Amino acid sequence: MHEFSLVKSLLRQVNEIAEQHGATCVEEVKIEIGPLTGVEKILVQEAFELLSPDLPGSDCRLTIIEVPLQAICNSCGKSIVVQNFQFQWTACVSPNIRITSGDAFRLLDVTIDTELTTGVTEP
Amino acid sequence: MTKTTIRVNRDIQAEKRERAAAFREKLSRQGTLVLNLVSSPGTGKTALLEAIAKELKGRLRMGVLVGDLATDRDAQRLAPLIPVEQLTTGGACHLEISLVEQGWQKLGEPELDILFIENIGNLVCPASHDLGEHMRVSLLSTTEGDDKPGKYPKMFRTSDALVLTKIDLLPYLPFRVEAAIEDARLIQPDLDIFHTSAITTEGIPDWCEYLEQQRQKLVASVQTS
Ligand SMILES: Nc1nc2c(ncn2[C@@H]2O[C@H](COP(=O)(O)OP(=O)(O)O)[C@@H](O)[C@H]2O)c(=O)[nH]1
Ligand SMILES: [Mg+2]
Ligand SMILES: [Zn+2]
Numbered sequence: 001m002h003e004f005s006l007v008k009s010l011l012r013q014v015n016e017i018a019e020q021h022g023a024t025c026v027e028e029v030k031i032e033i034g035p036l037t038g039v040e041k042i043l044v045q046e047a048f049e050l051l052s053p054d055l056p057g058s059d060c061r062l063t064i065i066e067v068p069l070q071a072i073c074n075s076c077g078k079s080i081v082v083q084n085f086q087f088q089w090t091a092c093v094s095p096n097i098r099i100t101s102g103d104a105f106r107l108l109d110v111t112i113d114t115e116l117t118t119g120v121t122e123p
Numbered sequence: 124m125t126k127t128t129i130r131v132n133r134d135i136q137a138e139k140r141e142r143a144a145a146f147r148e149k150l151s152r153q154g155t156l157v158l159n160l161v162s163s164p165g166t167g168k169t170a171l172l173e174a175i176a177k178e179l180k181g182r183l184r185m186g187v188l189v190g191d192l193a194t195d196r197d198a199q200r201l202a203p204l205i206p207v208e209q210l211t212t213g214g215a216c217h218l219e220i221s222l223v224e225q226g227w228q229k230l231g232e233p234e235l236d237i238l239f240i241e242n243i244g245n246l247v248c249p250a251s252h253d254l255g256e257h258m259r260v261s262l263l264s265t266t267e268g269d270d271k272p273g274k275y276p277k278m279f280r281t282s283d284a285l286v287l288t289k290i291d292l293l294p295y296l297p298f299r300v301e302a303a304i305e306d307a308r309l310i311q312p313d314l315d316i317f318h319t320s321a322i323t324t325e326g327i328p329d330w331c332e333y334l335e336q337q338r339q340k341l342v343a344s345v346q347t348s
Contacts, residue, residue, distance in 0.1 A: 010135050038251045085276035104134045111128045
């Protein structure tokens with residue numbers, strides 16, 4: 001859903017970070033998506049190609065990390081990968097699990113070039 | 124030139140989620156349970172709200188924010204029964220927290236026991252937007268087919284309750300209630316499931332009793348914290 005507006009919001013956040021750090025060029029943006037994020041990878045890529053020329057340097061690369069849908073069983077503490085959206089954890093008495101990854105659209109890293117010689121590594 | 128990699132590791136919707144959490148917190152403190160009703164168009168969200176308003180009249184103070192792309196038809200249907208504010212989104216296919224905050228202001232921020240939000244008819248996008256609700260309620264009607272939960276996993280996964288609507292039509296349809304429930308529970312085992320008809324009012328008293336209990340639970344949890 002709404003890959004275009006999500007990528008717009010992503011780029012707004014990347015721009016803010018680039019500005020804070022005095023970037024002359026944004027080289028790479030790394031994001032994470034998963035099966036329950038509700039986005040299609042190809043459409044995210046297309047939206048990025050269309051919108052990213054507005055970033056400093058105008059030649060930014062998007063790296064998409066696709067993570068599986070992972071969860072932790074609330075009763076036995078075991079970490080599991082959820083396949084085909086089947087959330088019943090049959091090896092355990094409890095069907096009660098908490099999703100730990102694969103349901104969000106996360107901005108992981110931004111790689112920039114700066115004129116400065118001292119590199120800032122914290123956001 | 125210095126190349127630097129800045130670690131961010133943040134959900135890009137974090138800001139909206141925080142706003143929704145603040146709204147939820149605010150309404151919790153005043154004892155208002157917020158419900159987000161989601162379903163396809165025509166499942167019977169407005170009809171269910173009409174039935175609830177009649178059933179709980181004089182027992183609970185209620186209000187509705189109802190979303191549609193255009194017209195105030197649903198608000199007009201509900202207005203004789205319950206305080207209501209229509210949210211029209213133009214083209215947008217789901218509600219967002221900013222629209223809910225505006226609607227809540229327009230409604231006059233009354234002291235309520237339950238605030239219902241009727242979302243735009245759509246089983247896709249509303250699943251990804253926290254409206255500051257305490258509970259998300261999915262509706263599925265017998266005319267939509269019993270195979271729908273598995274097709275829209277995010278919506279059913281993120282729901283707390285499932286209301287099967289139009290059960291008065293079961294004699295005329297090949298809808299298998301057990302199959303629909305099984306499909307939904309594979310995705311969300313914790314769903315509280317209800318069977319209702321807004322026409323015959325079958326199942327409406329049970330559903331309303333559940334709503335009263337949920338509201339009492341909220342009040343109790345706010346008092347202890
Ligand atoms: N037979 C039957 N029809 C219903 C029931 N609930 C709603 N309807 C009808 O279904 C149509 C759509 O209902 P509405 O409440 O507008 O659905 P919404 O789009 O989800 O708000 C209307 O014509 C209703 O009269 C029900 O329980 N049984
Ligand atoms: Mg309606
Ligand atoms: Zn949408």
